[in-house]
Amino acid sequence: MNKISTAPLSGFMELSPSDQLEFDRIKDVIRAEHVKRGFLPIDTPLIYRSEVLLAKAGGETEKQIYRFDKGDNDLSLRFDLTVPLARYVVDKQSELNFPFKVSQIAKSYRGERAQFGRFREFYQCDADVIGRGSLDISYDAEVIALVDAIYSQLEFGDFTIRVNNRKLLSGFIDAIGASSKAGEILGIIDKAAKITPEEFESEIRGLGLSDDGAGRLREFIGLTGDNTAILNSLEELNIDNEVYRQGLSELRAVISLLADMGVTKTVRVDLMIVRGLDYYTGTVYETTINGREREVGSVASGGRYDDLASNYSSENFPGVGVSIGLTRLFAALKGAGLVGETKQTPVDVLVLPFSSAEFAYSYKLADQLRAEGKNVDVLTEDMKFGKKMAYADKTGVASVVVVGENEVKTGDTKIKNMKTGQESQLDTYSDS
RNA sequence: GCGAGCGUGGCUUAGCUGGUUAAAGCAUCGGGUUGUGGUUCCGAGGAUCGUGGGUUCGAAUCCCAUCGCUCGCCCCA
Numbered sequence: 001m002n003k004i005s006t007a008p009l010s011g012f013m014e015l016s017p018s019d020q021l022e023f024d025r026i027k028d029v030i031r032a033e034h035v036k037r038g039f040l041p042i043d044t045p046l047i048y049r050s051e052v053l054l055a056k057a058g059g060e061t062e063k064q065i066y067r068f069d070k071g072d073n074d075l076s077l078r079f080d081l082t083v084p085l086a087r088y089v090v091d092k093q094s095e096l097n098f099p100f101k102v103s104q105i106a107k108s109y110r111g112e113r114a115q116f117g118r119f120r121e122f123y124q125c126d127a128d129v130i131g132r133g134s135l136d137i138s139y140d141a142e143v144i145a146l147v148d149a150i151y152s153q154l155e156f157g158d159f160t161i162r163v164n165n166r167k168l169l170s171g172f173i174d175a176i177g178a179s180s181k182a183g184e185i186l187g188i189i190d191k192a193a194k195i196t197p198e199e200f201e202s203e204i205r206g207l208g209l210s211d212d213g214a215g216r217l218r219e220f221i222g223l224t225g226d227n228t229a230i231l232n233s234l235e236e237l238n239i240d241n242e243v244y245r246q247g248l249s250e251l252r253a254v255i256s257l258l259a260d261m262g263v264t265k266t267v268r269v270d271l272m273i274v275r276g277l278d279y280y281t282g283t284v285y286e287t288t289i290n291g292r293e294r295e296v297g298s299v300a301s302g303g304r305y306d307d308l309a310s311n312y313s314s315e316n317f318p319g320v321g322v323s324i325g326l327t328r329l330f331a332a333l334k335g336a337g338l339v340g341e342t343k344q345t346p347v348d349v350l351v352l353p354f355s356s357a358e359f360a361y362s363y364k365l366a367d368q369l370r371a372e373g374k375n376v377d378v379l380t381e382d383m384k385f386g387k388k389m390a391y392a393d394k395t396g397v398a399s400v401v402v403v404g405e406n407e408v409k410t411g412d413t414k415i416k417n418m419k420t421g422q423e424s425q426l427d428t429y430s431d432s
Numbered sequence: 433g434c435g436a437g438c439g440u441g442g443c444u445u446a447g448c449u450g451g452u453u454a455a456a457g458c459a460u461c462g463g464g465u466u467g468u469g470g471u472u473c474c475g476a477g478g479a480u481c482g483u484g485g486g487u488u489c490g491a492a493u494c495c496c497a498u499c500g501c502u503c504g505c506c507c508c509a
Binding site: 005006007009010061063064080108110112113114115116117118119122123124276297298300301323324325326327328329352354383384385386387388389390391392393394400402404405406416418421 | 433442465466467468469470482500501502503504505506507508509
């Protein structure tokens with residue numbers, strides 16, 4: 001090809017204006033709900049000295065980071081919103097109120113190979129509550145209630161927020177004497193729902209647990225029933241482990257607090273929710289749209305972490321948060337056909353002056369319609385009238401107002417419905 | 433990082449057992465139709481077939497390399 005290609009890089013999502021309108025609507029619902037519940041908006045930089053971002057990062061993250069030199073500076077693009085938040089909190093701790101409820105809706109970057117649902121540039125909508133020294137368990141429930149409120153409004157269908165607690169898992173693993181294999185066991189639990197029972201069995205056998213341990217692991221994962229039943233079953237397992245008991249009591253507390261908030265229908269205790277292998281230390285959750293679990297995946301997830309900023313401060317900042325991967329969510333919803341018919345244009349009325357002689361009248365008319373709350377555009381490019389109508393048709397605008405010599409002279413102006421072709425009197429304009 | 437598939441006008445593709453001027457639809461532009469669009473009719477422009485090399489009398493077509501894209505693995509939002 002002779003010319004330079006205009007295609008975006010792989011993994012960078014660009015939308016048509018009509019899709020962008022829907023994308024922005026979703027983003028606005030999320031933003032509005034954050035604000036409504038007292039999460040304060042912040043905006044943090046995209047670029048950092050690499051040492052700041054890599055302070056906590058493991059091998060995987062380091063491989064995926066966009067890193068470059070500018071002069072003598074070793075710089076990197078942020079790969080999530082949590083690390084920027086951590087240093088923000090430490091940096092501004094003297095002026096922040098704790099618990100600090102914070103909202104971030106912004107892009108992050110990962111330099112990995114793109115594929116379906118995996119982008120190199122993506123929006124995340126994070127809501128976090130950060131405590132200083134300690135943070136009450138009620139905030140774990142509060143971020144879950146936030147997810148419930150957001151997905152209730154978005155109307156992508158019924159959804160389920162699956163809640164678990166990492167202490168419950170690690171206490172259980174400790175109790176069956178398998179702490180040395182904790183990582184592998186968590187990995188198996190995490191994918192248990194995605195593999196066949198046979199594969200699951202062979203994975204468990206591959207662990208080399210004692211017969212008793214393997215049996216109790218099967219029993220633990222196999223617990224079913226409603227939330228109360230599962231919680232009671234967990235109690236009846238009689239696991240003699242302090243961490244386990246703490247996890248169970250936290251999980252009970254979260255479910256009970258959610259009931260106090262009126263959130264019961266969408267929340268389910270699910271012992272197979274694990275979330276990333278480190279980082280989270282208590283409550284964890286994922287959200288799926290019912291019937292679209294495999295197709296769309298988790299649409300909101302997060303959890304509790306003991307210390308947000310151990311690399312930047314000797315003070316302890318525990319937190320709990322939830323993240324909606326908006327770019328992935330939108331791509332998945334579109335793939336699943338859940339995005340539906342979108343508006344082509346935000347414009348309600350397009351004013352079509354015949355020539356520049358009618359501009360003044362047209363601009364004034366547009367302002368009056370705008371004052372009534374309509375979105376109004378005026379087409380002033382010099383082209384044949386048929387072309388102007390074709391433009392109106394193609395943009396998908398609902399109505400047009402034609403302004404020619406007669407309208408200016410008499411003030412007798414009509415608005416035309418583009419779908420039906422019918423014209424009706426427009427009494428907005430008065431030459432006052 | 434590993435594996436598989438695919439790169440042909442702006443877009444979606446046909447052509448691929450090598451053989452005249454690379455074909456179609458959509459989009460664009462002009463006209464039938466400059467006070468009314470969607471439908472329709474006529475016409476036009478637009479492609480060094482991703483790039484580089486090789487085989488051959490001859491390559492979009494076969495071979496090699498390279499870049500890019502897509503999907504999967506890993507990991508995750």
